[in-house]
Amino acid sequence: MNTFYDALETRTPQEREAALLAALPQQIANAQANSPAFAEILAGVDAASITTRAALAQLPVTRKYQLLERQQAQRASTPFGGFATHGFGKAMPRVFSSPGPIYEPDGQREDYWRMARAIYAAGFRPGELIHNCFSYHFVPAGAMMESGAHALGCTVFPGGTGQTEQQVQAMAELRPAGYIGTPSFLKLILEKAQAQGVALPSLTKALLSGEAFPPSLRQWLQERGVEGYQCYATADLGLIAYETPAREGLVVDESVIVEIVRPGTGDPVPEGEVGELVVTTLNPDYPLIRFGTGDLSAILPGTCPTGRTNVRIRGWMGRADQTTKVRGMFVHPGQVAEVVKRFPQIQRARLIVTGEMANDQMTLHVETLETASGFVQLVQDAMREITKLRCEVQLRHPGSLANDGKVIEDARSYD
Secondary structure, rough: OOOOOHHHHHOOHHHHHHHHHHHHHHHHHHHHHOOOHHHHHHHOOOOHHHHOHHHHHHOEEEHHHHHHHHHHHHHHOOOOOOOOHHHHEOOOOEEEOOOOOOEOOOOOOOOOOOHHHHHOOOOOOOEEEEOOOOOOOOOHHHHHHHHHHHOOEEEEOOOOOOOHHHHHHHHHHHHHOEEEEEEEHHHHHHHHHHHHHOOOOOOOOEEEEEOOOOHHHHHHHHHHOOOEEEEEEEEOEEEEEEEOOOOEEEEEEEEEEOOOOOOOOOOEEEOOOEEEEEEOOOOOOOOOEEEEEEEEEEOOOOOOOOOOOOEEOOOOEEOOOOOEEEOOOOEHHHHHHHHHHOOOOOOEEEEEEEEOOOOOOEEEEEEEEEOOOOHHHHHHHHHHHOOOOOOOOEEEEOOOOOOOOOOOEEEEOOO
């Protein structure tokens, strides 16, 4: 049995990087020419010159809230805020909605969201039946997985969400090879089957997404004969990364360029440091360039023991948008980043908010070797200028702050 979905997974890292960077200028030119939003965002950018990661890192990050703002402002003329490269018709068979609402276009290409690779890595093979319990209503999740399963050569039962007893009955009678959906709903189905005394021996594997999949639940499923693997995907980007039998992080998809940046900025962090996951997709229909997911993750060193050679990420590690309200004022990571940029001596910073209701206190912890008299006061003044709030500053030794991606930590007591 072939371990890999295709030969792309075992390219040398150099071959992959060369292919991605060769495609990047074409995608940027396509976005500038056919996406009104990116024509504005990337105005003045010479697409032909964006041939390295360093050059890519100079382009602005477009975050999800900005996508929503553009959609809301332009709904009278277009539902997609100018990000899609074409309108309704044969090339766009469906439109989906995510919370916001944010509207996402579907495409007509086979495996449009590139989910087949993750489904294959979870153990599914052509000719099998998959019980798909992602929603088919409003959101794209059900269709995303179904299109990937069809591309793989599988048949799909569109179970959707809810109706647990009927899900159990369908599984018992159709005997699917596995399940696709959220891990919590699979647990509910298996508990219902046990309560009814219904055996589901065919159900041996699962591809799970949409929520946390803790080790305790993984073990719970294994004890019932189900091997669960997770993947990370979004409605905007499709598949970003997927788990393999090695169980060591998530391998990045072959058709995206992933960066980890310091929250509130577009600046890449050193490998291994936690930051916001920023993705550039090669999808010509919806060419998102440096799209900030708002999720925290980190690059894992080395390659996957299965032989897949692409970069791995640690998976979802929290939210990058750590905006918090202090004494009635919103403070966000971008403001902390602005202070850091003013002082080359600062290597990293973390704003900790403490106190009780109506008695908020801010302390900026900065990693630095600077010891000059007056440095602390200069940083305090900059924080007050930018946030309009008083802030204490504490100097920390480089490397002493936690590597968890937090730029703002809300440590207040709400008891």
